[in-house]
Amino acid sequence: MKKLLLLMASLILVLSACSGGGTAPKESPKGAEGKSGKPVELQFYFPVAVGGPITQIVDKLAKDFEKENANIKIKPIYGGSYQDTMTKVATAVQGNNSPDMAVLLSTDLYSLISMKAIEDLTPRFSKEYFADFYESFLGNTRSGNTIWSVPFQRSTIVLYYNKDMFKAAGLDPEKAPANWTQLREYAQKLTKKDASDKVTQWGLEIPSTGYQYWMLQALSLQSGDNIMSNDGKQVFFNKPHVEESLQLYMDLGIKDKVMPSGAIEWATVPSDFISGKTAMMFHTTGNLTKVKTDAKFNFGVAFLPANKKFGSPTGGGNLYVFKNIPEENKKAAVKFIEFLTKPDRVAQWSIDTGYVGTTKAAYNTDLLKKYIETFPQAKVARDQLEYADSELSTYQNGQVTKIFNDNIQAALLGKMTAKEALQKSQEQADQILKAFK
Known part of the structure; x- marks a missing residue:
């Protein structure tokens, strides 16, 4: 009898070890570093609506970011026009499969608020961070005192x-x-x-x-x-x-x-x-x-x-972070936004695409100063911001x-x-x- 009890106890221990203690572990949130042990993977929806090698530029930015942040992977998803991209994002949100972040028209703000789709970014960045953006671009980023997006490819x-x-x-x-x-x-x-x-x-x-x-x-x-x-x-x-x-x-x-x-x-x-x-x-x-x-x-x-x-x-598009994603992904998205809006990168984006540099610091970089010296047409849109709304x-x-x-x-x-x-x-x-x- 004693041998039988010992055999049964051993069998229980084996089964327990195989099943993780008898309870299947909950699946970790998508790419949650420290939980699943895998890098955070961000789905980044991006419109391709203007001439130029935009996809190559965005792909390179994603790779450069990953070199500095080995625990975060960026997956650009090119959605076509702004309208097509917004339709795909809205469909994903309604299907409870929200992307992590996206570049969408700044004017999509109230539609996204109505859908309760986007994250309030006010507490995610400092006041000093937003103070460097040109005021003309901030009107389409906030509602009242709440900031919902970050200016990116603006015009x-x-x-x-x-x-x-x-x-x-x-x-x-x-x-x-x-x-x-x-x-x-x-x-x-x-x-x-x-x-x-x-x-x-x-x-x-x-x-x-x-x-x-x-x-x-x-x-x-x-x-x-x-x-x-x-x-x-x-x-x-x-x-x-x-x-x-x-x-x-x-x-x-x-x-x-x-x-x-x-x-x-x-x-x-x-x-x-x-x-x-x-x-x-x-x-x-x-x-x-x-x-x-x-x-x-x-x-x-x-x-x-x-x-x-x-x-x-x-005009143009802003960076949005979505609400119904894991906290780890929100933090990673904020980190990627900070990377994209560093002065030298804003300056290079303006040079590569023709969009207006969104921050004052970008126009103080040697990169953009030298470019404007050789191509003064590039400063016209910046100067016109004084009269923009x-x-x-x-x-x-x-x-x-x-x-x-x-x-x-x-x-x-x-x-x-x-x-x-x-x-x-x-x-x-x-x-x-x-x-x-």
């Missing part, structure tokens, strides 16, 4: 102009149009036609697809004020300064005939400028490096022309922006007056936003 709209075409038209190639009156005059002189009255060179192109709301917002800021409140709950689409701005936007194509009437594709405008189809264009500074690389002529970059004042909305961002921002874009497009196609398009936009946006007031 403004600038005026690009072909200096060779200016010279040929009898214009000073070192002086871009400073105001709306000069813009119209210069565009007239720069528009060329052949013997059959067909335009062979446009004086100006302002995109009218995809981001027409952004272009109109720039004109509205130049005319006195922004087009929305800073809490995401109200828009001012039907104000007189917006109507004045939309009327100019319409007149340039329909009345003045100095740019194509109707739809001017966002993506083809830089190509038109580089190929010589247009002498001037309004476009993001995010295409500066592409123009520098591909243009076979002398070109200038200048502030957008003023009406009552200079003005441009900011937050991009259109509201709750249900996708719906509000689509409504606004559609009605602006109808006006540019001559299907509505400026007043009708803006009043309709205001009424439709008010209907959407009333739930948030």
Whole structure:
């Protein structure tokens, strides 16, 4: 009997050792260092929407970070356009499979807050850290006193102009149009036609697809004020300064005939400028490096022309950290953000892509100082930040922006007056936003 009891006890000990004490251990959170014994792996969603070898640059940044942080692995996931990336992120969040971090439009802020998808970053960084970012970029990073994201690939709209075409038209190639009156005059002189009255060179192109709301917002800021409140709950689409701005936007194509009437594709405008189809264009500074690389002529970059004042909305993407991930991953994401926003890296990112350096410290680096000495066009967007304001961002921002874009497009196609398009936009946006007031 004693032998039988000893045998049973031995069998229990063996089974206990094989099963980890009789209770299966809980699976550690994704890549939790110190729990699973494996490095933290961060899923990093990134949009590829602007010309340039962005994926190679991001891949290198990830590898450089991993060399300094052997316990953290970065897995970039390229999501296509900003809109495509946001759709993929939203789907992942709703499926309880949230990414760790992402670069998304700064204007996605209120949509992400509504989804309860993102981490409050206010306690994750010091006040001194955020103090180095340009104030113009911080409007789309916070709501009230809460900071939800970090400026990364940020932009403004600038005026690009072909200096060779200016010279040929009898214009000073070192002086871009400073105001709306000069813009119209210069565009007239720069528009060329052949013997059959067909335009062979446009004086100006302002995109009218995809981001027409952004272009109109720039004109509205130049005319006195922004087009929305800073809490995401109200828009001012039907104000007189917006109507004045939309009327100019319409007149340039329909009345003045100095740019194509109707739809001017966002993506083809830089190509038109580089190929010589247009002498001037309004476009993001995010295409500066592409123009520098591909243009076979002398070109200038200048502030957008003023009406009552200079003005441009900011644009581009911010770094977001997501809420429903392990604490170890949040800490690792913050560490990666700190790495990405070191002055020399911000400077190099600006040089490689054309985006504006987001911090004052970046412009004090020898790297960016030397670059600006040889390529002064790179400082124009930075200097214009003095006159910049937050991009259109509201709750249900996708719906509000689509409504606004559609009605602006109808006006540019001559299907509505400026007043009708803006009043309709205001009424439709008010209907959407009333739930948030």
